[in-house]
Amino acid sequence: MKTSNVISYFKIPKLSYRVWRVWRRDQDVFMKTYKVNFIPPLVEPVFYLVGLGFGLGGFVQPQEGLSYIVFIAPALAATSMMFSSFFECTYGSFVRMYYQKTFDAIIATPLSLEEVIAGELLWGATKSLINSTIVLGIISLFGLVSSPLFLLIPPLSFLVGLLFSAIAMCFTAIAPNIDSFNYPSFLFITPMFILSGTFFSITNLPQAVQTVSNVLSPLTHAVALTRALTVGRFSFTLLLNLSWFLVTTPFFFVLSINLMKKRLIK
Amino acid sequence: MTSEILIEAENLTKKFGNLVAVDNINFSVFKGECFGFLGPNGAGKTTTMKMVHCVLPLTVGRLTVASMDVTTHAREIKKMIGVAPQEDNLDPDFTVFHNLIVFARYFDIPKAEAQKRTNELLKFVQLEEKRKVIIDQLSAGMKRRLILARALINEPQILILDEPTTGLDPQARHLIWDKIRSLQKQGVTIVLTTHYMEEAAQLCDRTVIMDNGKIIEEGKPNELIKKHVGEEVLEVAHDEAVLKFLRSAFPDARLEVLSDRIQVFTNQPRGLFANILNKFSFKAAMIRDANLEDVFLKLTGRRLRE
Numbered sequence: 168m169k170t171s172n173v174i175s176y177f178k179i180p181k182l183s184y185r186v187w188r189v190w191r192r193d194q195d196v197f198m199k200t201y202k203v204n205f206i207p208p209l210v211e212p213v214f215y216l217v218g219l220g221f222g223l224g225g226f227v228q229p230q231e232g233l234s235y236i237v238f239i240a241p242a243l244a245a246t247s248m249m250f251s252s253f254f255e256c257t258y259g260s261f262v263r264m265y266y267q268k269t270f271d272a273i274i275a276t277p278l279s280l281e282e283v284i285a286g287e288l289l290w291g292a293t294k295s296l297i298n299s300t301i302v303l304g305i306i307s308l309f310g311l312v313s314s315p316l317f318l319l320i321p322p323l324s325f326l327v328g329l330l331f332s333a334i335a336m337c338f339t340a341i342a343p344n345i346d347s348f349n350y351p352s353f354l355f356i357t358p359m360f361i362l363s364g365t366f367f368s369i370t371n372l373p374q375a376v377q378t379v380s381n382v383l384s385p386l387t388h389a390v391a392l393t394r395a396l397t398v399g400r401f402s403f404t405l406l407l408n409l410s411w412f413l414v415t416t417p418f419f420f421v422l423s424i425n426l427m428k429k430r431l432i433k
Numbered sequence: 434m435t436s437e438i439l440i441e442a443e444n445l446t447k448k449f450g451n452l453v454a455v456d457n458i459n460f461s462v463f464k465g466e467c468f469g470f471l472g473p474n475g476a477g478k479t480t481t482m483k484m485v486h487c488v489l490p491l492t493v494g495r496l497t498v499a500s501m502d503v504t505t506h507a508r509e510i511k512k513m514i515g516v517a518p519q520e521d522n523l524d525p526d527f528t529v530f531h532n533l534i535v536f537a538r539y540f541d542i543p544k545a546e547a548q549k550r551t552n553e554l555l556k557f558v559q560l561e562e563k564r565k566v567i568i569d570q571l572s573a574g575m576k577r578r579l580i581l582a583r584a585l586i587n588e589p590q591i592l593i594l595d596e597p598t599t600g601l602d603p604q605a606r607h608l609i610w611d612k613i614r615s616l617q618k619q620g621v622t623i624v625l626t627t628h629y630m631e632e633a634a635q636l637c638d639r640t641v642i643m644d645n646g647k648i649i650e651e652g653k654p655n656e657l658i659k660k661h662v663g664e665e666v667l668e669v670a671h672d673e674a675v676l677k678f679l680r681s682a683f684p685d686a687r688l689e690v691l692s693d694r695i696q697v698f699t700n701q702p703r704g705l706f707a708n709i710l711n712k713f714s715f716k717a718a719m720i721r722d723a724n725l726e727d728v729f730l731k732l733t734g735r736r737l738r739e
Contacts, residue, residue, distance in 0.1 A: 191535075195526075196526040199527075267525055267526075268520060268521075272518075272522040272524070275514075276536065276587075277539065277540060278539055279507070279508075432489070433449055433489070
């Protein structure tokens, strides 16, 4: 591939306040059915905490010095960041783009396609914030939050959600049909869900898997940060975890917008 | 009608890879007129519309709207255009009323003003009682009317209607035509595409006929009819003897021989066919007015497209 071709995937999009119009549209839809939308983040963590935390936790030795239920609780908030934003910008965005033609309708107004996609990404990040904050509420009701720094988790969840949204949007831009989301869902999301220090410390894994998890899995970094802010345990590596997001998020944000432009504007 | 040019295309070309969808076309649309793009499916009408309202970049040529270049002033141009696309892209997540409110937000129309306009527009397209209904429950005709209302939310100077009545029943079609005429009276410039010749004849001041990406003819509907197919058409049942007779009786005429009928076109004035029918009798003979469909079929042929 020629250099100029590569550069065309990283053209900085021109955005205006209008991205919030798209965000507002998605928020309007969400609020119309908010009762249904709140079921997953309210119900899921309860079952994980009761089933895995109390049930399985009785057999499991402490992980990284934390009792099992304390160890998994923050991971539930982190995984909800991943699931909510990733599925919003794969299945959700694909339906709006392909079946509902919503993007076509919007770009006939003063908004540009770049702004439409950016609005979708910001909404995906917002879904991450909403869902993970609800999960955080549930785990605090279980008494599993021990540091006031947990207040930093909502802003973190927006950043994490923005990255997962952007990665999701890259898949949406290249997906030939809605069934092809099975590839990223089962080859990217599922392994991350299991192998990112969520339900057991990654130090239990073979070294090679640990390395892959540390280098390639955004969830590993999200879990580490969320856990640290929930229990108030700090180390230098947290800066690395945060830097990981600060580097990859703008990269995928810009890439996803350009990929979508190539898909939709011939 | 003033002769101020509102939309102007020079050597406009659009390629998708190797496919030339729009092939070096030139046209001007004047302020206040209703301008029609006619053509079979795949002629390049919709592609041309999409370049005019700035959602599709052009490959070659120059295209201006209100003297602004579409490649540099997309935002300004889109503000002054209302678009009713061919396909239904109403927002199924919202009610009729909320569809218009959300759309108004994209144009930065303040909330109170948006509600006022929405109420007026729903009245205009006769959908007031459906304001709380979800889009799925609307009929095809209601959806088209709502799409028309949505295209008017920004009080556009130019209204683009891409096949506004395709698939509608006669009642719904006439209602849409009525609305289009009343908008034109209010001074809105209308650009429409259609493959219904009756629609073009009813509504358009001027038309171009497109085929294979090219403009093959342009003019006022009546003048095109007169120029290409004359005033009247004689149709009789297909019969070899009759065909032979017609050929000798009308040496200058163009005969279109179909499986069950013969059509005779002539540029002679009215009355010629009536004379013949007075003297001879043919099976299933009838004289009718020549129409734009005759022009269209003459120019674009009877071969099926796509």
